[in-house]
Amino acid sequence: NNKASxxxxxxxxxxxxxxxxxxxxxxxxxxxxxxxxxVHLVHAxxxxxxxxxxxxxKKHPNLFVSKKGSMLSLMLKADVAxxxxxxxxxxxxxxxxxxxxxxxxxxxxxGAISLEKSGxxxxxxxxxxxxxxxxxLMKDKLKRQKMSRAGRIxxxxxxxxxxxxxxxxxxxxx
Numbered sequence: 001n002n003k004a005s006x007x008x009x010x011x012x013x014x015x016x017x018x019x020x021x022x023x024x025x026x027x028x029x030x031x032x033x034x035x036x037x038x039v040h041l042v043h044a045x046x047x048x049x050x051x052x053x054x055x056x057x058k059k060h061p062n063l064f065v066s067k068k069g070s071m072l073s074l075m076l077k078a079d080v081a082x083x084x085x086x087x088x089x090x091x092x093x094x095x096x097x098x099x100x101x102x103x104x105x106x107x108x109x110x111g112a113i114s115l116e117k118s119g120x121x122x123x124x125x126x127x128x129x130x131x132x133x134x135x136x137l138m139k140d141k142l143k144r145q146k147m148s149r150a151g152r153i154x155x156x157x158x159x160x161x162x163x164x165x166x167x168x169x170x171x172x173x174x
Contacts (some may be wrong), residue, residue, distance in 0.1 A: 009038030009062070010134050011078035011097075013088060014104060016068065018044040022127060024053050026082060029131040031060050037138050040064040040074060058165055079144060082134050085112030085123075093120045093151030098144045100124055100134040119150035 010030070027041045028165040036060065043050050043059075043065050053065040066074075071088075073079070081092040081099040085108030092099045099121040101112045115121035124130025137144060 008077055008079055009079045011040050011074055012082040013042040015086060016044055021045045021049045024049045025127050027053055027056060027089055031056050031063055033060060033135060036084045038062045038064060042066055042068055044068045050107040053105040080134050080137050084108060089115055090155050094147040094157055096152045098137060098147030100130050102127055111130055118154045120154050121146055167173055
């Protein structure tokens, strides 16, 4: 992979609005390691934080940063997701991208725990330990493959149909 593409590797995304700069903090921790993989931050913090991330990416050949926008192509290219425990973690599971989850809000805990129990994700204790988990996961292709399969089994994209069928049966809506 070259600097222009920013493809593959680890994708960091920590929600649509990252007011506490968790993404930037993760990006900084990744920059402390000499990695042979790309790390791409989808930045959702303020402009000062974006400038800091951009400056960091210019110093490291395999660190990339972009502002939030269309995520699908980045998600499809990622080998590992570094994310919060919200809806995006379910999207990664559906796409078969193994995730390291950093819980940044209490309401994310039950879903993140379910993803971890299913084998689709790993929960880090904090940003720094989550970075370490993601780096180790990049070194273990077999584990990533197992997590990918577990994610696709858990989140098949057909949940809305099951909900609809349940409502029809429960309320006799034929």
